[in-house]
Amino acid sequence: MKLYYTPGACSLAVHIALCEAGLPFTLAKVDLATHTLAEAENGSTDFYAVSPRGYVPMLQLDDGSRHTEAASLLQYVADLAPAAALLPPAGTVARLEAVGWLTLVSTELHKVFSPWLWHKETAESTREACKAKVALRFAELDRHLATRDYLAGDRFGVADAYGFAIVNWATILRMPLNPYPALQAYLSRVAARPRVREALVAEGLARD
Template sequence: MKLYYSPGACSLSPHIVLHEAGLPCDLVLASTKTHKLPDGTDYYTLNPKGSVPLLELDNGERLTEGPAIVQYLADQVPDRKLAPAFGTMARYRLIEWLNFITSELHKGFGAFFMPGMPDEAKALYRNRLRQRLQYVDEQLAGKSYLMGDDFTVADAYLFTVTNWTVPTQVDISDLANLQAFRERMLARPSVQAAMKHEGLIK
């Protein structure tokens, strides 16, 4: 397999999951600015969307969209319990969280990285994100991770998008449950390995 990624982007989520799963995978840097690969290949020829992540399977099939990719990876190693089994209510709860993160958090943060976004609009997005993150903080009360005591692929995604609170100046310093969650995530070897590879930590 190959994972096309950009440092610190949402592709960090499947990068973390790959380490959790223990699956062998080649990592290919795909610049979100130039849309060129290290060998000069136009990334749009691989992914017409131009975004990361992109997972290329050994048979040549390509899978896009982070929530789909992390579920695919989890299902390759069911014994690791990175996602509940299909058909269970717990699996639908996981999908519920992945959809919430992608629509209510990920897209909201994305607005800050759009060239020409007015400061007034950023203030609106910042307020909306703060409300949504406060909801997440409340849901984490009494739990180690989003689904309870066990890590799932949704946690990798939540951790990834909450990394963007610093550059976007969305203050979460008073959200104790979310801060504790982030500390637990930062302590995981999979998170440290992925972040070191992407140059996000030393």
């Protein structure tokens, strides 16, 4: 498999999941500002030639097919490596809860942060509304994580890979996390995992 990624983007979640699952994969770096590949493919560095949607993550499977959407890719990766227990078995209430958190990160955090808080042209009223919604969800996560180590219980899963990648955007955007001590502790706990650190180092987000 090949993961098309941009350092620190939501593709980090899939990168972490692949590392945690112990699956073989290669990386293809994408500059989202210019939509170009770090290394040319078929004589071109145009990322749109590879992915018409123009965003990451994109996962190319061994059969050559290419797939996007972080939440679906995370479930796929988890199902490829059941021994890693990154998602509970299908049809269980535990699976329902885990996918619920995965979906919440996707809809209530990821799509509130992006694109609105990343673009200078976003109206200030829209920016403030987005920040208020993020703060509401951060407070919810803080309460939830005060009584458990990970989103769906006491075991790390793909929802945590996604949550970690997205919540960390607050630091980049200089949004204070001090009001959320349990959430801060959670980020540190996830970052300390060896496979998570492996992904961070590979993307140049941490030192080896």
